[in-house]
Amino acid sequence: MQVITAISELRSVIRAARVKQPALQVGFVPTMGFLHEGHASLLKAARDQCELVVLSIFVNPLQFGPNEDFERYPRDEKRDLAIAAEAGTDIVFMPQVAEMYPSPIRTTVSVSEVTRRLCGASRPGHFDGVATVVTKLLNMVQPDYAYFGMKDAQQVAVIEQMVQDLNIPVHIVACPTLREADGLAKSSRNVYLNEEQRAQAVQLSAALRKARSAVEESWRHLTPREVEEQVREEIARAPLADIDYVEVLDYPSLQTIDTFVSSRRVIIAVAVKFGNTRLIDNVVIPIQS
Template identity: 55%
Template structure:
């Protein structure tokens, strides 16, 4: 059976399509993206297909989450390619609004999720997670999904969204999906296209570092020693410029003061290679 991909670019038209799906008794799965789709995004759609009857994907490069010196204008875009990936993965309805459709006037409402938005990327990208929370809440209001699917590669973003949903009693179930990697371990990202050949080669140190420190955490080595190991290993690559290499409790993203059995920890990395900032992480349960 050939998958039919519907596409809408206005909020009103999208809501009508979703109304029709609900009237047909279908549950709604939602995959919000900024486009330039790869197999990481497709894996979210496949998860949504398994758990929902009707899959909606949004493609919207959200200006609210980009700082003044960040790469909004450079962010890769290829809508025709995205349509093909979305259709092949099993999306039923693609939402492709313009900035003017999403923000017809100056946005005066801002959602801030304290604590979980403050460390890691929140420290180096002030205001970023306010923009994420605001657009995700707006998309939830537009789509009103039963389930929403997010990738673990942006683990802090997932924690922010989960906290927002809990605090504001948003009637949606957040589904966290595993990181999808290239054969050499590099986490799939739309920003990988920015890397030149040598940067791409050296960037594999991120996954190698995560794998290396796993055993140190499992055996409960001292935290400061593990973090020093991480930084030293990444620094073996001459093009690597470390933004952060940290270990925090997950999902509240507070400091790890001691290893407690049953708790989850997030090992999080952000490293620049040339002009490209890459993030990667691993979530472990302490035994």
């Protein structure tokens, strides 16, 4: 496994691999590090599909708001590299901020509509930072496939829209959310939860499971607003939960809907704070007759 910090070296190594093996398929997993089993599952999906697997670890300052946790974001380089090696990664790209942004950036990528709701409304500018850094990384790696987890389903929708609109030649592969044994979605931010918060955080996945069953069984007799209210009531059973949003939207357009429509997909998405830790989770449900 090669660890690379310079963009020029990254491009050179990948170019040489493609010259040596013209039919080479490159898989790419962009992350902000502090890897866990969810990230490892993305790397393994890439390993199963591609001959060359590239992982990036970069805590991107552009996607953090002024009151958010850029400096506090957890980092563990040694552990990250061990997980990457175990998952069969070929190249780990670990640039410093000065390598990615050597001068004040004057060009950003902004995706409209799909960023208006959910985390886009709660965290203004967040997805501009995501779209910009992912565009930069895709230009550097030029992969055939890029892998993203559905825990952040809005991010997946944003990246898919961006890739389509800008004709970026990469296939976006959306991978299932990995969960703890009790249902909590795996997240780098889970380490911030104290014991009581961690115990109550499982109410997010429990509420989503219950809502999913209700929609699958009775969507003709429910409205999206009723489902939202049910989810809110379930999450409120956790006294420490401070709800940011609960929304039922069309997926992947993330437009509001007044009724459930057969043959469409909907997302039930939540963001909840426990103390200073903000957790997100969701389920995407195909509406079937």
